[in-house]
Amino acid sequence: MTWSQRLEELTDGRTIERGQIYAASGRVESLREADGRVSATVQGTEKYRVELTADTYWCDCPVGVTGEFCKHCVAVAVEYEYGSEASAVPLAEHDVPAPDASNGVALWLDGLSADELRTLLVEAIERVDGMAEFVARAQIDATDDLATLADEVADTFSPRRRFYDYRDANDYATGVEPLVQLIEDRAAREGTAEFLRIVQKAIDQAVRTILRSDDSSGLQGMQIDRLLDAHLRAATRSSLSKADAKKLVTWLASFTFSGKQDFFHIDIDKYAHAIGPAGLQEYRRRLDAAAAKDSDDLAVRYAHGRLVILDGDVEQIVAHFGGALEGAYSFVHVVEALEEAGHATEAVDYARRGVAAHPQAPQLGPLVERVVSDARGRGALDEVVAVRRSRFEHHPSTTTFLALERDAVAAGQWTDSDHAATGAALSKVDPRGWVNLLHERRDDAAWTAALDAADRIDVDLWTKLLARRAKTDPASTLPHYQRLVDDVLVKADRQNYRTAARLLRDMRDAASAAGISPEFERVLADIKERNRRRPKFFDELRRAGLTR
Incomplete structure (x- = not known):
């Protein structure tokens, strides 16, 4: 047969x-x-x-x-x-x-x-x-009628194991990926109630699976986020009957408040068009019921925040997202929420308040960028440079240095003395960062700065500096190669042995370029003698062609 x-x-x-x-x-x-x-x-x-x-x-x-x-x-x-x-x-x-x-x-x-x-x-x-x-x-x-798509979703997304280990979880994500893409593509042109229910089924089954998975790679989580985005896109295209809008609200509330999961959130304000005023009222009722059980629940607070943004009241937004405005993050959250609610002027105002209240906070980056963006939009380049300079003075880092330099150059307010002064300040708190910046621009300055902070520069950066220096003054690199090798060999470790062998090979090449190979051979012989009880180190030397 x-x-x-x-x-x-x-x-x-x-x-x-x-x-x-x-x-x-x-x-x-x-x-x-x-x-x-x-x-x-x-x-x-x-x-x-x-x-x-x-x-x-x-x-x-x-x-x-x-x-x-x-x-x-x-x-x-x-x-x-x-x-x-x-x-x-x-x-x-x-x-x-x-x-x-x-x-x-x-x-x-x-x-x-x-x-x-x-x-x-x-x-x-x-x-x-x-x-x-x-x-x-x-x-x-014509392609893929909804009944067929529903069957494929049921067949493909439904979990079939009690637990998915790391490999199984990634295999599951790989298996459903084409359907995720198909749903994403279709969401751009489909907004029917039937299609929304199919996407909801995919989300529910994907969540069921991730709850019994080792999703260390994050693939399943990212797919669920994409499915939620596709669901929202389809919903914004929809024109639902009252009955279908009510069903959508029921799913949105169940997904958020059922307690089955607490790491994926719905932006209910973005569904306002799809569910209509009656749907929003029903969602608020369900939110109040969930809050009555646990007002501090993360999902409850998140949903409250989305509705506050939808309502658009500035005082409510500040109260909900900022509270007493005690820290830099409070201002960041308030500014983001005001922006979403369409209150650009108020957002800039609170960004300025946050920068003034917490000038040294590392979390101020978004607030500084908002203030700078506003000033740049008004053509106030002096204000841009002033904000950048203040930020660097209170929080010196390679990031704030580069931002200050870029905008000061654009405004015609950057001199050699500015570069030297800001560089000196940066080198005190982050010598490696300062040397690395110089390494990409000024070889001699980078070398001098590295010598001033030799013990605070790591092996990887020193290797880059020495490789560059060996092209112009190879003889000057030999003492530093030897120092790095000695430092690396303090700890007996296979990786350290490999690093030491690589440094010695580079040192040999530099000595050859300088015409002082015998000096390298004396250094190598001394290092071998001091480490003669380390056979694994000698294995690495043989691999590097440094001994027989």
């Missing part, structure tokens, strides 16, 4: 149809037969491996690993039996043959639904040059 004759025994009709479409679309690749085993790869949501024998089958897709005869197995079986007749043809250029027992393509085309046939047509047209606009229109009208 052939595989095609066994398909109905092995799986259901919908899976057979999908597999047949995969085969006809040219998704089966690298088909081989050897020792009674048929193997291939199939381009599904990712590339899956399939193997078929006389009495066994296997696919590494999420469905296949459960032991099911999946659509990828169907595709390989069809491709194997019908060969080129089952592979994709540019249907835009060739007529579909009438059903006939002698025609392999027609064997599976006969009986396919109109939606499945349209899907196949779109996939074939995508391969025809010059048809991009037609494909875009066809995708809007």
Whole structure:
């Protein structure tokens, strides 16, 4: 009995149809037969491996690993039996043959639904040059009907393990990624209630999975964020009935206040158009009920904040996000919320207050940028430089130095004495940062600054400085190479041995360039003698070509 004759025994009709479409679309690749085993790869949501024998089958897709005869197995079986007749043809250029027992393509085309046939047509047209606009229109009208999409979401997103370890979690994320992309693409043009419910199903199942996953890589979390963004985009395009708007509010509130998860948030203010005034009122009622149980709950406070932004009252915004305005972060939160609510003038005002109240706080960056942006927009370049200079004086760092230098140069207010004074201040608190800045611009100045703070410059930066210095004055680098090697070898460690060997190799090259190789050989001999009880160090020297 052939595989095609066994398909109905092995799986259901919908899976057979999908597999047949995969085969006809040219998704089966690298088909081989050897020792009674048929193997291939199939381009599904990712590339899956399939193997078929006389009495066994296997696919590494999420469905296949459960032991099911999946659509990828169907595709390989069809491709194997019908060969080129089952592979994709540019249907835009060739007529579909009438059903006939002698025609392999027609064997599976006969009986396919109109939606499945349209899907196949779109996939074939995508391969025809010059048809991009037609494909875009066809995708809007025909590709992946919502019932099929709902089935795919249910099949692909539903968790099938009690726990997903790191590898399993990443495999899950890889498996659902094509559907995530499809949902993102469709959200740009679809706003129906049915589509919203499908996206909600995907989000719910993805959240169920991440709650039982090691998502150290963050892939699943990022996908859920993207699905939430897609849901919002679709909702903003929607025109829902009162009943559907109420269902949407029910899901939004359940997702936020059910207690099943507390790390993904809904910006309810951005759903105001979709749910309407009645929906907002219902959401507020549900929020009040959740607050009555735990007013300090993070989800409750976040939802309150979004509604405060939606209402737009400045005093309420300041009270909710800033409280007593005791720290720099309080001002940052207030400024961000005022910006979102459309109060640009008030945002600048509170940014200035925050900068004045906490001039030395490291968190002031966003407030400084807001003040600078406002001043620059008004053409007040003197104010821009003054704000930058004050920020550097209170919080000297490479970041504030570069910002001051850039804007002062643009305003024509940067001199050599300014550079020297700010550099001296920076070198006191961050000598490495100052040397690194100079290293990228002024070799001699960087070298001098490094000598002044030799013990505060790490090996990596010293290596860069020495490599640059060796091009102009190689002899001067030798004492510093020797010092670094001695410092590195204080600790017996394989990585330290590798670093020491690399430094010695660079030192040898510098000595050769300076014409003083014998001096290097004396240093190397001394280092070998002092470390003669470290065989692993000698292994690294041999790898570096420094000993036999």
